[in-house]
Amino acid sequence: MITFESVAVRAESTPGAPDVTILAGVDLHLVERRVAVVGANGSGKSTLARLVNGLVLPTDGRVLVDGLDTARDGAAIRRRVGFVFTDPDAQLVMPTPREDVALSLRRLTLDAAERAERVHGVLARFGLAAHAEVSVHALSGGQKQLLALAGVLATEPAILVCDEPTTLLDLRWRRVVDELLDSLDQQVVLVTHDLDAAARADRVLVVDGGRIVADGDAWGAIETYRDRMAVR
């Protein structure tokens, strides 16, 4: 369960200049299994996503995940909330898939043999076992994003936040990632420009100018988003 209480995020744009408001007046209580966040570029939707696992902290208000405050309990929250970036190159830290998934698993108390077995299982589940020792730079964009997801899901987080995970992918890999996300048991918060993916969500938030301007079922919220985009 994710709760935003009167959340605002402001940031300094240039030294000495007044702060820029990135998000303001956000009150949310997210319990749905699939939540999509849509909005124009620069609307604040990525900041909203990063608030959930404490990568960004609110300037005002607070964000709670299962009752834990992101400002106070960041480490505990990041054990519960997995985060997938738009660009997998930003997420993949180690040079080979096997090493990268193993790095994620270091957070868990596993001995070396258990960890190796778990890595093998995760890579097999995501269809990456044949690429375990290949340089991550040699993988396709879709394979990299699958690996990024594998690295996050290896630790079995309760909530998964994805910040435009399919934006850089071709249609085939977009479908693969979409199907994977749809199949997960976890609560998923999906920031996306893909309205087809948003339409499958239980709840859709529309962010515009740092505010939630529509919040509801997919059909109504997406219509609002289309209308707002059409008048620009």
Next chain:
Amino acid sequence: MSRRRRSPWIGPLGLYSPGSTPLHRAPVGAKLTALALLGLAVVLVRGPVGALALLAVAAAAAAVARQPARATLTGLVPVLATAAGLAAFQWWQQGLAAAIEVSVDLLTLVVAAGVVTATTPADRMLDALERAARPLRHVGLRPESFALSVALMLRTVPALVQTAAEVRDAARARGLERNPRALLVPAAVRTVARARTTGAALAARGLGE
């Protein structure tokens, strides 16, 4: 006619190369200890003959680890260039024997360190470093953070090579491949950006906290 594109240069450090040689199977602690002892020998053994003997030891280790000779030599090109510059300076200052000794010592250490990283997966390296760094707890440092920092430093080498290749391609696309500013400034900016995103990625995965 299109030229065959060269694969990006991969340095001698950073990439694990899977295998089942005795060096791949050897305990990480033993390999790191051997590397430290070799480093000590490089300092203590004087003269070009001793230096060449130690280089032979490092080269033998690379052969036992089945490191491909051509790729290893290609990876060593910048080190060879540095060693040549160093040798020229030492020859001028100290004579031929010192020139051979210093440049060969440098090569020995890089080849030996490359063998350790090429035969040790990152997670095993992290385990060993964490164990070795346990005493640091007494001075307030977290062994896992220390180990992660060292492993990341080693494993970032291929990523930096990739960044340099991308910057070079971007400069070439704009006809600026001979402009040092078009190469160095974006490379520096991207490297800093990569460090920041790596930090965010580690934080997002709950590592290092």
